[in-house]
Amino acid sequence: MAYLLPSLPYPTSFANTVYILFFYCIIDCMFVYSMCNSVCVVAQVRPLHGSGCGQQQEAVGMETRPETVSIFRTQENDPACQSEQHLGQYYTVPASHFHTVFPHGLPPRYQQQVKTFNEGCVMVRQPALELISHLKRADYINPTLRYLLYGVKGSGKTMSLCHAVHYCSTQGWLVLHIPDAHLWVKNCKELLPSSYHASRFDQPIQASNWLRNFRTTNEHFLSKIKLRQRYVWTKRESTEEGRPLGELVDMGVSRVKSSSDVVGAVLKELRLQAGGTEGGFRLAVAVDGVNGLWGRTTLKKEDKSPVAPEELTLVHNLRKMINNDWCGGAVIATLSQTGSLYAPSSAYLPQELLGEEGFDSMDPFIPVPVSLYSEKEFESCYLYYLDHIHFHHWLQHPHSQTEEGKKELIFLSNRNPSVLERLCAFL
Amino acid sequence: MAAHTLKKSIWSIGRIHCHVYGVNVRNPLNRATYATALSTNHSSQNKGFPDRGNRGPFNRRSRREAGDPRTDRMPVDQDWTTVYPTATPFRQGSVPLPVRMGFPVKKGVPPEKKGNLELIKIPNFLHLTPLAIKKHCEALKPFCTEWPSALDTGAKCDEHFPIKVESKDYVSAGTSLRNPSARIVHLRVSLSACVNYDYAMYLLTVLYHESWKMEAWESEKTVADMEEYSWEDSPSQKNIMSTLVRMQVAGEGEGEAVREELLGRPEVQEYRDSVTRLKNEGESESSMHQYRDAVKKLLNL
Secondary structure (H helix, E strand, O other): OOOOOOOOOOOOOOOOOOOOOOOOOOOOOOOEOOOOOOOOOOOOOOOOOOOOOOOOOOOOOOOOOOEOOOOOEOOOOOHHHOOHHHOOOEEEEOHHHHHHHOOOOOOHHHHHHHHHHOOEEEEOOHHHHHHHHHHHHOOOOOEOEEEEEEOOOOOOHHHHHHHHHHHHHHOOOEEEEEOOHHHHOOOOOOOEEOOOOOOOEEOHHHHHHHHHHHHHHOHHHHOOOEOOOOEEOOOOOEEOOOOEHHHHHHHHHHOHHHHHHHHHHHHHHHHHHOOOOOOOOOEEEEEEOHHHHHOOOOOEOOOOOEOOHHHEHHHHHHHHHHOOOOEOEEEEEEOOOOOOOOOOOOOOOHHHHHHHHHHHHHOOOEEEEOOOOOHHHHHHHHHHHHHHHHHOOOOOOHHHHOHHHHHHHHHHHOOOHHHHHHHHHOO | OHHHHHHHHHHHHHHHOHHHHOOOOOOOOOOOOOOOOOOOOHHHHOOOOOOOOOOOOOOOOOOOOOOOOHHHHOOOOOOHHHHOOOOOOOOOOOOOOOOEOOOOOOOOOOOEOOOOHHHHHOOOOOOOOHHHHHHHHHHHHHHOOOOOOOOOOHHHHHHHOOEEEEEOOOOOOOOOOOOHHHHOEEEEEOHHHOOOHHHHHHHHHHHHHHHHOOOHHHHHOOHHHOOOOOOOOOHHHHHHHHHHHHOOOOOOOOHHHHHHHHHOOHHHHHHHHHHHHHHHHOOOHHHHHHHHHHHHHHOOO
């Protein structure tokens, strides 16, 4: 049981912590207890890759606790530098990024998992890597490219979307993340007739919530972008040309009644200014559950007649964003059957969920299929949950640590990521 | 002794004239009634209450105990046609199968057959087992005539009976006993059997010319009425044209010339094929992959 405890003099900008790195042999995993006793940030100074002799180095995570070497974890926490060799491995999203990048975008079970494990680890998978490579190589003078993630329920579409969003935000793009478009077409208590357009309807609560989260994500852009047009809200209130976007957003959050129109104005401004030559930024529009924009709604007008999606201001404006008549960014969308209305539960292919109208609007788009876990990815996920047995007592059942148990898990979950997560949750 | 016999005779009369003694003649308890000196009057249970017949809270007397269900006494090789000779509702005591039917309550299973109204409501075909049908056929045979021996080959049947009418009957257990597919009847005639060749040619010519005639309402055919998807003039084509034009792929030039040139490109052709396939054949993984490759090539990814 010989092991080394070197203390490497890594220069870090966070001088109050000391990293202690451990060397392990992959075949013979051992647990070594750290002596670091303060919280460290996992922002890596330089990327470390798994070397040929099978040794890996791992830094201590967000809190004081023992860490093990893992072939399922990678040090490469920057999505831009991840490549095929990291396929199947987990990378940790730094804590500081978590609340700014994903105030509302993550799947709810994953959020619970993050709270429990105290770290957010995302697996590097093929669809996300493909997306990121397209985003890297695309030419942003051309009209916007639309990417559509599709796959069966629970296969990891939202997580891949969040991975791509993380990439965009680390690269300094402006991220417009709509966590679930279905939330805008159902369960809306208040529907106000729009002041701007007579036949449309506003949704003040949803719009102001979204604006708040948008503000959290893109703080640094809000002062830089200036409005190109004057917006008149009421007889006495208007926002002048040249004011920063932040002012508009703040107004939308505080004045809930006109928040839907503010959303429309924000989207329009961003569309005009993205990819511009002076102070140009790249715009990433990430929509989860995009099939909600072209279906039916469960909302009813006062005379009990159904509301069509295009009669909702929010949906109308979002559809304009998804068109490719602007340039300087990308539209990444996922299909979701889970929240969708009037769609059969086995539907997952694009045309089934989008419908004719949706398909024609999105056409031409690049479909990116998200499949269930492969052998390697399943291994990785299993080891990740097993890893937490020692620190978080996750996979507690003794049978789950055996080969037999693993085969049972494979059989029960059919390698479906969300099913596996639910199974392991009560093991 | 005489009094004894007298009592006995009165007792025996009493069994017939029930109202005299206030005892129900049909002795449900199957107890032997003894003619003894003491009248073992089972009306002691009555306790002086007026006879209410079979009703009332104390009608234990009239109630016969249910025996064992028939299923307990069924041998494996029994004749099922005696159990269900005709169409009758489901009797749980006669069907030796552990069927369950109904909506399961929370954390439960569908309810069992005992006292299950769902099983009684639905039509059942327990009286139509193959054996029963065989018996029916056997019973019907005396009333049937024999197949004519001269018609032993298919060719001879076709020769003598060129027109064949096919109709289908459906057996189903559902909310309705009618099946719309049963309304379809096929009438087949072999053209070579037609003797009136000239008339047939005349008919075909007329039909051909009629089919070319356009009615006024046919021009109102919309995209939704089309049987097949055609890519020309579809939103897909418009989208891709505008995208390509904006991508400045075609180079300089205006209007029609640019469009023609773009349409002629192999990538656009591939794209058109993939979209047509998606829309006409429906979606599948392979058609999605084809579409994906076509789009990637077109947009230079």
